[in-house]
Amino acid sequence: MRHALRVIGAEAFKQHRRMFGGPLVVFSMLIWPALQLAITYYTMLPLLETPGIGERWPVAAQPVRLLAFLATGAFAYMFYFSLVQSAWHFSFERISGTMELLFLSPASRFALVLANGTGALVQNTWLAGCFAVAAATASGSLHVAHPGMYAVAALALVIPALAWGTFLNSLLLFSRDSAFLYTLLDDPLWFVAGVRLPLFAMPVVIKAIGLAFPLTSSLAVLRGALLDAEPLSGVAGPLGLLGVLCLLLVAGTATLLRIGEARAQRTGSMQLY
Amino acid sequence: MVTAWATLKRNWLVTRRAYPWSYFIGTLGPGIFTVVVALLSYRAIGGGRVSAWFGASSGTSDYLGYVTVGAAALMFTTRMVLWVAKAQITEQREGTLESQMLTPAMRLPYLLGVAAQAFITSILELCCLLGTALLLGVRLPVPDPVSFAAAILAAFVAVFGLSIPISAIMISAGEAHITQNTLFCVVGLLCGFTFPAALLPAPLTFLGELLPATAAMRVLRAATLHAAPIQQVTGDLLICLALGCLYAAVGLLVLPHAERRAITRGASA
Structure with a gap:
C-alpha cells in the first residue's frame, strides 16, 4: 500500500509539474466546455415552450432547471474526457522513450496507470470543479435530499471516472495509435451517455449501448442526487450498475496490463510509436 | 494565378494520397450528432x-431544417479553417515555410489555391453529412439556385477572410490546437449556426455581427429554407462580402510580421 502511494505521489507530482497552469487545461477544461454548454442550451431552447412540455419533460419547464441539467452533463463529461486526454498524454511516454523505463522499474503496474489517471484528473478538473460549485450555489439549482448525498454524488463521479481512466491507460499498452481515443470517445461518448439529451428521448438501442459506459450511470446518480433530491434508494439502480462496471473495468485493466506487458516483452514494441 | 493553380494541384495530390481521415471523422461526427440530437429532441421534447x-426570431418554423443547414455550415467552416488557417503552420511543421518565404510567390494566390482545394474537398464531405441527414428523415426544401450560389460564394469569402488573420495568429503563437478549437466554439456560439443569434445577450449578438459568418448564415438560410430570390438577400450578401474582404485585408497586412516572428522563433511542434 505504501509502495502504491509513493507511486501515486510521484506521478501526481509529475502531472502537476507538466500541466498545472498550462493554457491547454484552462481552455479544454473550462472555456470550451462552457461555450459548448451555451451552444447546446440555446439550440434546445426553441423546443421548450411547446404545448404539453410539462408532461413530456418536467425539467424543461424552467430554463434554469434545463441549464442545470445540461451543466451537470457537461461537468461529468469533462471528468471523463479529462481521462481520455490523460490517456492520450500517456502515449507521449512512448514518444519520449520513458514508457519502457516505467515498466523496467519495480513500480506496481496497476498503481502506475491508476496514478497517471488520478494525477491528470486532479490537475484537469480542480478549476472547473470550483466554478461548478460556485455556479451551483449561486444559482440555487441544487435540490438535495440530505447532505450525505453530496458525498454519494461525488464518489459516483470520481471513482468510476478513475476506473475508466486506468482502463484507457492500460489499453494504450497495446496500441501505438492514440488518436482513435479522441475520435471514438469524444462525440459518440457524449451522445450515448445522455450528456446533452435526456435518456427518455433516445431509442432503446442507444440507451442499451449507453449503459455499458460508466458515464451514463454516473450522470444518472449525479442528476438524481443533486437536482431531483432523490434519496439513496432512488439512485440505487445506477449505483449498483456503477459498482459492477467498476469491478469489470478494474478486472479488465489487470488482465490487459498482464497480457500487454508479456506481449511487449516478446515484441519489444514499447518504444515504438 | 500560377501560384494558386500549383498550390491547388499539390494539395489535391497530397490529399488524394494521404487523406486525413481522423480530421474528416472529427468534423463529420459533431455535424451528424448535432442533427441527430436535434431530431431526437424535436420529437421527444418538443x-x-x-x-x-x-x-x-428565425424566420422559419422548420426547426430540423434550420439546425441541419446550420450544422452543415458549421462543418464547412471548421473544415475550411482547418485547411486554410492551418496551411502555413503545417508548412512550418513540415519544414517548408522557409522555402515558401524564398519563392517570389505572393501569399494571396497561395492561400486561394489552398482554399480552392479545401472548398472542393469540403463540399464532397458536406454531401456525406447532408446524405446522412436525409437518411435520418430530415427534409430540406429546394433552394433558389441563384441565391444559393451567391450564399455559397458568401460563405467561401467569409471563411476565407476569417482564416487569414487566424493563420497569422497561429504561426506567430506557434500553436494551432487551442486557437482552432476556441475559434470553433466562439463561431458556433456567436454566428447563429444552430440557433438564432438574437437569443444571445445583446453584447454577444453585436460581437456576432462583427464576424462575416453571421451574415453568410442569413444568406444561406434565406436561400435554402425560404428559396428567397437574390434581391431579398443583397443587403446581407454585401455585408458578408465586405466583412470577409476586410478580414482578409487585415490578415494579409499582419501576415508578413507574423511570418517574421515565426521564422525568428524557429519551428515548433
Whole structure:
C-alpha cells in the first residue's frame, strides 16, 4: 500500500509539474466546455415552450432547471474526457522513450496507470470543479435530499471516472495509435451517455449501448442526487450498475496490463510509436 | 494565378494520397450528432413542435431544417479553417515555410489555391453529412439556385477572410490546437449556426455581427429554407462580402510580421 502511494505521489507530482497552469487545461477544461454548454442550451431552447412540455419533460419547464441539467452533463463529461486526454498524454511516454523505463522499474503496474489517471484528473478538473460549485450555489439549482448525498454524488463521479481512466491507460499498452481515443470517445461518448439529451428521448438501442459506459450511470446518480433530491434508494439502480462496471473495468485493466506487458516483452514494441 | 493553380494541384495530390481521415471523422461526427440530437429532441421534447417565438426570431418554423443547414455550415467552416488557417503552420511543421518565404510567390494566390482545394474537398464531405441527414428523415426544401450560389460564394469569402488573420495568429503563437478549437466554439456560439443569434445577450449578438459568418448564415438560410430570390438577400450578401474582404485585408497586412516572428522563433511542434 505504501509502495502504491509513493507511486501515486510521484506521478501526481509529475502531472502537476507538466500541466498545472498550462493554457491547454484552462481552455479544454473550462472555456470550451462552457461555450459548448451555451451552444447546446440555446439550440434546445426553441423546443421548450411547446404545448404539453410539462408532461413530456418536467425539467424543461424552467430554463434554469434545463441549464442545470445540461451543466451537470457537461461537468461529468469533462471528468471523463479529462481521462481520455490523460490517456492520450500517456502515449507521449512512448514518444519520449520513458514508457519502457516505467515498466523496467519495480513500480506496481496497476498503481502506475491508476496514478497517471488520478494525477491528470486532479490537475484537469480542480478549476472547473470550483466554478461548478460556485455556479451551483449561486444559482440555487441544487435540490438535495440530505447532505450525505453530496458525498454519494461525488464518489459516483470520481471513482468510476478513475476506473475508466486506468482502463484507457492500460489499453494504450497495446496500441501505438492514440488518436482513435479522441475520435471514438469524444462525440459518440457524449451522445450515448445522455450528456446533452435526456435518456427518455433516445431509442432503446442507444440507451442499451449507453449503459455499458460508466458515464451514463454516473450522470444518472449525479442528476438524481443533486437536482431531483432523490434519496439513496432512488439512485440505487445506477449505483449498483456503477459498482459492477467498476469491478469489470478494474478486472479488465489487470488482465490487459498482464497480457500487454508479456506481449511487449516478446515484441519489444514499447518504444515504438 | 500560377501560384494558386500549383498550390491547388499539390494539395489535391497530397490529399488524394494521404487523406486525413481522423480530421474528416472529427468534423463529420459533431455535424451528424448535432442533427441527430436535434431530431431526437424535436420529437421527444418538443413533441414534434417548436415554440411560437422561434418562427419570429428565425424566420422559419422548420426547426430540423434550420439546425441541419446550420450544422452543415458549421462543418464547412471548421473544415475550411482547418485547411486554410492551418496551411502555413503545417508548412512550418513540415519544414517548408522557409522555402515558401524564398519563392517570389505572393501569399494571396497561395492561400486561394489552398482554399480552392479545401472548398472542393469540403463540399464532397458536406454531401456525406447532408446524405446522412436525409437518411435520418430530415427534409430540406429546394433552394433558389441563384441565391444559393451567391450564399455559397458568401460563405467561401467569409471563411476565407476569417482564416487569414487566424493563420497569422497561429504561426506567430506557434500553436494551432487551442486557437482552432476556441475559434470553433466562439463561431458556433456567436454566428447563429444552430440557433438564432438574437437569443444571445445583446453584447454577444453585436460581437456576432462583427464576424462575416453571421451574415453568410442569413444568406444561406434565406436561400435554402425560404428559396428567397437574390434581391431579398443583397443587403446581407454585401455585408458578408465586405466583412470577409476586410478580414482578409487585415490578415494579409499582419501576415508578413507574423511570418517574421515565426521564422525568428524557429519551428515548433
